[in-house]
Amino acid sequence: xxxxxxxxxxxxxxxxxxxxxxxxxxxxAAEKVFAEAGFGGATIQLIADMAGLPKANLLYYFPxxxxxxxxxxxxxxxxxxxxAEAMDNAPGPVEGIGAYIDAKMEISRRHPHGSKVWASxxxxxxxxxxxxxxxxxxxxxxxxxxxxxxxxxxxxxxPVDPRHLLYMLWATTQHYADFGHQIETLNxxxxxxxxxxxxxKESVKRIILTGIGALKG
Amino acid sequence: xxxxxxxxxxxxxxxxxxxxxxxxxxxxAAEKVFAEAGFGGATIQLIADMAGLPKANLLYYFPxxxxxxxxxxxxxxxxxxxxAEAMDNAPGPVEGIGAYIDAKMEISRRHPHGSKVWASxxxxxxxxxxxxxxxxxxxxxxxxxxxxxxxxxxxxxxPVDPRHLLYMLWATTQHYADFGHQIETLNxxxxxxxxxxxxxKESVKRIILTGIGALKG
Amino acid sequence: xxxxxxxxxxxxxxxxxxxxxxxxxxxxAAEKVFAEAGFGGATIQLIADMAGLPKANLLYYFPxxxxxxxxxxxxxxxxxxxxAEAMDNAPGPVEGIGAYIDAKMEISRRHPHGSKVWASxxxxxxxxxxxxxxxxxxxxxxxxxxxxxxxxxxxxxxPVDPRHLLYMLWATTQHYADFGHQIETLNxxxxxxxxxxxxxKESVKRIILTGIGALKG
Amino acid sequence: xxxxxxxxxxxxxxxxxxxxxxxxxxxxAAEKVFAEAGFGGATIQLIADMAGLPKANLLYYFPxxxxxxxxxxxxxxxxxxxxAEAMDNAPGPVEGIGAYIDAKMEISRRHPHGSKVWASxxxxxxxxxxxxxxxxxxxxxxxxxxxxxxxxxxxxxxPVDPRHLLYMLWATTQHYADFGHQIETLNxxxxxxxxxxxxxKESVKRIILTGIGALKG
DNA sequence: AATGAATGAGCATTCATTCAT
DNA sequence: GATGAATGAATGCTCATTCAT
Numbered sequence: 001x002x003x004x005x006x007x008x009x010x011x012x013x014x015x016x017x018x019x020x021x022x023x024x025x026x027x028x029a030a031e032k033v034f035a036e037a038g039f040g041g042a043t044i045q046l047i048a049d050m051a052g053l054p055k056a057n058l059l060y061y062f063p064x065x066x067x068x069x070x071x072x073x074x075x076x077x078x079x080x081x082x083x084a085e086a087m088d089n090a091p092g093p094v095e096g097i098g099a100y101i102d103a104k105m106e107i108s109r110r111h112p113h114g115s116k117v118w119a120s121x122x123x124x125x126x127x128x129x130x131x132x133x134x135x136x137x138x139x140x141x142x143x144x145x146x147x148x149x150x151x152x153x154x155x156x157x158x159p160v161d162p163r164h165l166l167y168m169l170w171a172t173t174q175h176y177a178d179f180g181h182q183i184e185t186l187n188x189x190x191x192x193x194x195x196x197x198x199x200x201k202e203s204v205k206r207i208i209l210t211g212i213g214a215l216k217g
Numbered sequence: 218x219x220x221x222x223x224x225x226x227x228x229x230x231x232x233x234x235x236x237x238x239x240x241x242x243x244x245x246a247a248e249k250v251f252a253e254a255g256f257g258g259a260t261i262q263l264i265a266d267m268a269g270l271p272k273a274n275l276l277y278y279f280p281x282x283x284x285x286x287x288x289x290x291x292x293x294x295x296x297x298x299x300x301a302e303a304m305d306n307a308p309g310p311v312e313g314i315g316a317y318i319d320a321k322m323e324i325s326r327r328h329p330h331g332s333k334v335w336a337s338x339x340x341x342x343x344x345x346x347x348x349x350x351x352x353x354x355x356x357x358x359x360x361x362x363x364x365x366x367x368x369x370x371x372x373x374x375x376p377v378d379p380r381h382l383l384y385m386l387w388a389t390t391q392h393y394a395d396f397g398h399q400i401e402t403l404n405x406x407x408x409x410x411x412x413x414x415x416x417x418k419e420s421v422k423r424i425i426l427t428g429i430g431a432l433k434g
Numbered sequence: 435x436x437x438x439x440x441x442x443x444x445x446x447x448x449x450x451x452x453x454x455x456x457x458x459x460x461x462x463a464a465e466k467v468f469a470e471a472g473f474g475g476a477t478i479q480l481i482a483d484m485a486g487l488p489k490a491n492l493l494y495y496f497p498x499x500x501x502x503x504x505x506x507x508x509x510x511x512x513x514x515x516x517x518a519e520a521m522d523n524a525p526g527p528v529e530g531i532g533a534y535i536d537a538k539m540e541i542s543r544r545h546p547h548g549s550k551v552w553a554s555x556x557x558x559x560x561x562x563x564x565x566x567x568x569x570x571x572x573x574x575x576x577x578x579x580x581x582x583x584x585x586x587x588x589x590x591x592x593p594v595d596p597r598h599l600l601y602m603l604w605a606t607t608q609h610y611a612d613f614g615h616q617i618e619t620l621n622x623x624x625x626x627x628x629x630x631x632x633x634x635k636e637s638v639k640r641i642i643l644t645g646i647g648a649l650k651g
Numbered sequence: 652x653x654x655x656x657x658x659x660x661x662x663x664x665x666x667x668x669x670x671x672x673x674x675x676x677x678x679x680a681a682e683k684v685f686a687e688a689g690f691g692g693a694t695i696q697l698i699a700d701m702a703g704l705p706k707a708n709l710l711y712y713f714p715x716x717x718x719x720x721x722x723x724x725x726x727x728x729x730x731x732x733x734x735a736e737a738m739d740n741a742p743g744p745v746e747g748i749g750a751y752i753d754a755k756m757e758i759s760r761r762h763p764h765g766s767k768v769w770a771s772x773x774x775x776x777x778x779x780x781x782x783x784x785x786x787x788x789x790x791x792x793x794x795x796x797x798x799x800x801x802x803x804x805x806x807x808x809x810p811v812d813p814r815h816l817l818y819m820l821w822a823t824t825q826h827y828a829d830f831g832h833q834i835e836t837l838n839x840x841x842x843x844x845x846x847x848x849x850x851x852k853e854s855v856k857r858i859i860l861t862g863i864g865a866l867k868g
Numbered sequence: 869a870a871t872g873a874a875t876g877a878g879c880a881t882t883c884a885t886t887c888a889t
Numbered sequence: 890g891a892t893g894a895a896t897g898a899a900t901g902c903t904c905a906t907t908c909a910t
Contacts, residue, residue: 055880123398133399138403168420168421171391182339199381260904273872273907471775474690476691488876554771572836599854602854610818637811695884706884
């Protein structure tokens, strides 16, 4: 490797670093703004201000508002899918569903904005992620339905409808992110403490796992 | 009463009728548009078109976009509160919570747009209904917490955290409205049938009531 | 007719007047700006300023820049077609072509902006009026070719190629509009006087009519 | 001369070559883009893409869009002036004007883009080449007027106004470039063939030379 | 009461140009 | 010398709201 080449590689690397860092700043700001104002109510100016970049620079990284939004929604979907793996390879519902609830609750806690963007996207008819819903999500759901059916057949849980159970899992865990403001207001205006988050997790797990007959109350 | 007065009263009445009818048309259209596009994405023109009125006429009834939005959100809150009454005066959780779930599921089915507007409002930090949350909703919640605590004390159900139980009730029932599009997509693209709605209700009730030890699995 | 109806008709009429007047103002300004700056270089703001209207009002009349441009180009085409009628029903080339040259020269004098917009449009590949070229203009051209052929057959003029003759007529007459600025510069910086316009017409007519053997030099 | 110096000279030469080649590529692309979109509609990005160079590199050679445009217009003016020489030193109008028409028609055929850029520049009021018009072009024109007057005095042609004759020559020959798209459309959508170009030249020459009494019809 | 016309304030996006290496 | 990155200054267009009748 020549000196020139080495220098060149360094320059390239530095550029990549800057790009990555700026993209991170933008995506973080965008997630927040899209969550708080919706797609239509969000403005590129606001996102740029929050990221500390000129508007035109933001548009240099993400050519259109929609491109940026797509990336934000895509990121959440990724995180969401990773959590889904918690359910696989578990011997039974207590471990599988328990771990899934834990993972989803943790996402609600760590990525409340992302969850809201996802909720908003679905509520508006999923204009951007309809294909995800019809492919990845549908496949994943069917896979999980099979697993749950097996647990039922094995007598590890009561014969509940697997789909409605999944909806309940999604609804309950995401509620802590999507309706976080309402929960906070009912919690004397304060965010849930670590202890309260732990209680929430336990409550959800106990009620659902007991409810499906996997835990003996 | 003179002829003129009588005629005048009649005209007055006709005017009131027209006003009421137009307001109904507008609110109906607005609920749909706000639900589908969010506050920021909704346009007065679109609402007016859907209501079949000129834009300027709509603004004659509701002077600003925010005024209209307030009324829409207020309407949903009303409906939501009525359903809450189902929980009162019940001898125990099976009847009380069961009836509440039934009522909330029915609202999700009959007023999916309203539920979405409510969700959207809360997700955006409740700029318009913050006072409702801090007064009416907080009071109602505390009342219900008391009722649930009594049932627990009476041994009618397991000692679950009443607040987390309420969140689960809200989350689960509203999910069928707010995430209706996702559910429909996972249901082969078709809306839930009457039978599927019934199954949903039963699933939710059985799991939760069993989960809190009110029903013996 | 009732008073109400009459009043209503009057109001309607007044509105129509305002609309017509504003459209006229806008189209006049637009023709000038499009001619002087081209489609890409023209700005709605400039046109609006020149018409003495707020930009948003202009866009109320013509929803897009392209719509406005289309109308401007369409107007010129109309005028151009009317002049073409001068050539019909003439007993021979001296009267027919002579009248056509007179008409086209007069258009160059009265509507120099329009001619430039047309020229610019054609130079840019006729993105907007390609259909006109392929239908109306093609048909008109073929009709005139037939007429010229007949005059040739009747011995009223020399056997020149009718198409190239038409191109020469268009080129020569429109040049006085399209290259008016160059002509003015070569005319000591002053616009052509009425006398000079008359000389131009006569020169063009004499050279062409003599050139095709219709006039005996 | 040291080794270093010799090496340096070679490197210098190579640089010059690259510079010349890149400038050529840019000017060629710019001529096309300016012709097709006008100054306002042209974008540096498009020119750079067409030249196969990064935008920033193009601006390294031509610091501003206007600089580049100036060079393009200047080039055309050069070509245009060269053709003008065809008219000098001819014994009479048949040779002089005939050769001029041939030369200008050939330019229209070989450099249609350049002709359009020139036309566009003049139509927009010659913001860039006004000084050329007032010096070089005015002088050249007066020289040619003198020549034509002499031919008239010598009885070699009819007493036509020399200026209007020149305008006709310019108009007619440049029309084949500037309105090439229209001509192509009227030619069944196909570019003029070599034969048709020859016919065009002959038609123009015969009509004009006959028209001014230089050729006996 | 009702509504066509009008408009100020913004918005997403474009683009020539500058910066930094 | 060459070029990715960055940006100020528009630009076309939208939209809630106001005006005038």
